[in-house]
Amino acid sequence: MAAPFVDTARITVRSGNGGNGVVSFHREKYVAAGGPDGGDGGRGGNVVVTVNDHMSTLMDFRYKRKYVAGNGMDGQGKRCTGKDGEDLVLRVPRGTIIRDSETREIIKDMSDDTPFVLCKGGRGGWGNKHFATPTRQVPRFAKAGLPGESRDVILELKLLADVGLVGFPNVGKSTLLSVVSRAQPKIANYHFTTLFPNLGVVYVEEGVSFVLADIPGIIEGAAEGAGLGHDFLRHIDRCRLLIHVVDVSGSEGRDPVEDFEAINAELKQYSPELASRKMIVAANKVDIMTDPTLLQRLREHVGAQGLELFEMSAAAHQGTRELMKRAAQELQQLPPVAVYEPTYVERPPQVDTSGEVEIQQFDDTWVVEAPWLQRLIANVNFSDYESRNWFDKMLRQSGLFDQLEEMGIKDGDIVSLYDLEFEYQR
CATH class of the missing domain: 3.40.50.300 (P-loop containing nucleotide triphosphate hydrolases)
Structure with a gap:
């Protein structure tokens, strides 16, 4: 009996979390003050979609609805970076359109041979080797990895025929x-x-x-x-x-x-x-x-x-x-077969900034950690000016800067947020 033809499927995909950085110091006989050598965490695995010309149906997605990539490994001593999480590769028939399940906007038309990264893995956290400075030679802190992305999408097959x-x-x-x-x-x-x-x-x-x-x-x-x-x-x-x-x-x-x-x-x-x-x-x-x-x-x-x-x-x-x-x-x-242009527009994430914040001071460095801060950083494109402004606005609205000032932060001190550092200016 032939397998049923399936041309639509709704699935949930999630990329892997980044591994945590590690606090470690070099220990070797006859080597004094070896210094920090904690390695970074590995990158979380991506969710990648590729075209498989041997597939003619979305049958593979009929019974399994959740797909998760591998998490990055934690860093190790001796400046060893953790292993990256394994990418999850989803194979679909040529002509499959990926839509956002909520808005039904087109994210990608899988009509060419180029693999598409649907969800990027979380960045690995920095080990304490990154935080050594002439004035801070013994950093006793490292950073946690950032969480991966999660998406609910609809796969819709539109045959590629002349x-x-x-x-x-x-x-x-x-x-x-x-x-x-x-x-x-x-x-x-x-x-x-x-x-x-x-x-x-x-x-x-x-x-x-x-x-x-x-x-x-x-x-x-x-x-x-x-x-x-x-x-x-x-x-x-x-x-x-x-x-x-x-x-x-x-x-x-x-x-x-x-x-x-x-x-x-x-x-x-x-x-x-x-x-x-x-x-x-x-x-x-x-x-x-x-x-x-x-x-x-x-x-x-x-x-x-x-x-x-x-x-x-x-x-x-x-x-x-x-x-x-x-x-x-x-x-x-006649013109060539139509390829649909993406219509999906990334929207600022809805992040609740009311959760508790953990702040630690190490000399002139203020290490800030919070679960909501992880989610916030993971969704910001720091190469984009507007995204950076929005990020700054969210931090101010959360009351984080007010809390730092109450604890005595000074202009020029370093604020460390996971894998992001900047000088504090009032």
Whole structure:
């Protein structure tokens, strides 16, 4: 039994925490005043997303919803840095879009081969070797590592295909795909044979090929959730060209013109931009056609809309090669497959600064530690001027500077916040 097709998944990812720095002093016979040699903690592991072209579904994420990278190891004496946490690599099918679960904004479109760091590991804490100065030769403090990032995201697969086959169920889309490519979709004479999208590569001639997608049959009301079409309309979002397959045989008593307009109405309701995309009409099953007027009416109807119609029979391999050649010609004139630009904007973290703060004085250095301070520093980009201003504002609002002044801090003293140090100025 084939595994079910899964094209959406909601998961939680968390990068590893940074390891703690260590307090250590060099001890060696005949070496006086060896000095501090405490090593730094290792970096926490990142959560990295990569593309795997052997995957065609998000099935791997159906049952496991939480993914955590490795923590960094603590530092050691002799200036030994702790081992970095192991990165967690998530492999997804090409064309997977990563969205923020709360806002549904696009974080990354995994359509290229570049690995994407979804969550950065926490920075390792500094060992006491960093805090030795001419006036502070015996620093008896080190820094804890910073926590990793955590995110709730939605994975959404949008197939990367050049051409999409659309139409009602049982009009011959799967048969056409099997004839013009090496794909082997399930084919039978009943509705909804295709339960998930199928992809095939069509080789037209030397150096000319394209990817063709067979989308499950769309029915009226699909854009509102009826039938299977609603679940899979997203997979034709990227298609540069649509081939609208219409059954003109009359074997099921259907009207080709009504079918053609019904499908176009569903596409327009789902996405007006998609409905306006370049389209070729394929009149299928002409070999068993009982009423030639059905084909003639469809030809006149699509011709009035400026669309090209091809007569064909996928089952009899009749007209299929001509249709694929025409599709390849059209693709040469069309822009490349769409890649979605990120729309996600990082927002300042909501950090409760009302928790307790531990402050220790070592000569002219004031070491400040607090769980909320860890979270705050981990979410600040110190290379960005606005981020630094926001960080300073949060520290002042927390009352930290007032507390330091009450304890006697002076201008020019060093304030040490985990792996961040700065001179205090009123």
